[in-house]
Amino acid sequence: MRSKPPALATWLVEHLVPGDKREALSGDLLEQFNQGRSAAWYWRQVLLAILVGLSKELLILWVALGATTLSTWVFLQPWGHSAVAAGFQAIMRPGMTLAWPLSLIYTAGCFAVINALPVVAVLSLYLGLRRRLALRRFLRGLVSGVFALALCMVMGWAVPFGRARTPLHYVAISLPLFVSLLFSMWTARPNEERKIAVWNVDL
Amino acid sequence: MPKRSYLGDFELMVLLSLMRLGEGAYGVPISREIEEQSGREVSVATVYAALERLEDKGLVSSALGEPTPERGGRAKRYFHITKRGLHEVREARKALINLWRGLKGLEGGRA
Numbered sequence: 001m002r003s004k005p006p007a008l009a010t011w012l013v014e015h016l017v018p019g020d021k022r023e024a025l026s027g028d029l030l031e032q033f034n035q036g037r038s039a040a041w042y043w044r045q046v047l048l049a050i051l052v053g054l055s056k057e058l059l060i061l062w063v064a065l066g067a068t069t070l071s072t073w074v075f076l077q078p079w080g081h082s083a084v085a086a087g088f089q090a091i092m093r094p095g096m097t098l099a100w101p102l103s104l105i106y107t108a109g110c111f112a113v114i115n116a117l118p119v120v121a122v123l124s125l126y127l128g129l130r131r132r133l134a135l136r137r138f139l140r141g142l143v144s145g146v147f148a149l150a151l152c153m154v155m156g157w158a159v160p161f162g163r164a165r166t167p168l169h170y171v172a173i174s175l176p177l178f179v180s181l182l183f184s185m186w187t188a189r190p191n192e193e194r195k196i197a198v199w200n201v202d203l
Numbered sequence: 204m205p206k207r208s209y210l211g212d213f214e215l216m217v218l219l220s221l222m223r224l225g226e227g228a229y230g231v232p233i234s235r236e237i238e239e240q241s242g243r244e245v246s247v248a249t250v251y252a253a254l255e256r257l258e259d260k261g262l263v264s265s266a267l268g269e270p271t272p273e274r275g276g277r278a279k280r281y282f283h284i285t286k287r288g289l290h291e292v293r294e295a296r297k298a299l300i301n302l303w304r305g306l307k308g309l310e311g312g313r314a
Contacts, residue, residue, distance in 0.1 A: 021251055027277030028230035028247050049248035
């Protein structure tokens with residue numbers, strides 16, 4: 001009777017390999033282990049599978065990190081802050097002259113659109129890089145991103161940031177954008193497409 | 204007319220293995236076929252990564268099989284080459300034959 005494969009390795013492959021093929025991959029590894037492969041071989045295959053699987057999704061992390069760093073840097077520059085504030089006021093001003101509840105709807109709408117702009121830009125960049133720019137996927141990512149941003153901002157308002165410009169302060173103010181970008185790209189990432197198969201063909 | 208998707212060396216090997224294996228093509232036999240025919244060791248994860256790329260390009264399709272006890276109740280995923288995949292293999296073959304033709308130094312197995 002063959003001993004069991006390393007339990008930790010099996011757990012890792014079943015939880016850390018992204019995509020819908022992890023069950024098949026895990027089964028393939030188990031089948032080969034039962035046919036006589038060593039535990040060292042099993043571990044090597046598991047680590048490779050995690051590395052290969054995650055490297056595809058790392059693009060999301062790098063795009064979100066790059067975009068957040070750039071936006072935070074621009075916002076914290078005196079010229080960047082002034083430009084953002086001036087633009088914000090110019091867009092919001094017409095809403096002040098409107099009667100309630102139109103003023104509220106206008107202000108809330110503008111606020112949502114302004115905050116959605118970075119999500120739109122980054123989502124387009126990501127789907128463009130993956131060459132999978134499709135309206136349905138884009139809208140799915142946009143809705144999730146804006147929802148995550150709104151949720152983070154509501155939670156963020158309760159955090160007493162203070163005036164200090166410490167590294168923690170920078171992280172705290174850029175966190176809502178980072179999380180929403182990550183969430184937006186993750187939900188919009190392409191899935192496999194099913195195609196019509198041709199069986200047993202000869203060249 | 205669908206956009207041409209150029210095949211890498213390993214992707215071509217995977218597609219050819221799928222054609223050789225026919226209906227029974229899943230991770231284990233595909234890796235074994237490549238190992239036997241090319242003489243190089245391949246990991247199952249690398250094969251799956253290539254299959255996923257090929258599926259994204261529309262050159263391969265897959266379907267889940269029944270769970271089996273020898274695999275701890277995990278189902279096999281069977282892969283098949285699509286019409287577009289077959290077309291790409293033919294194009295790659297044609298291109299390689301054209302490039303190969305007339306290279307006197309490589310004829311008759313001499314390198």
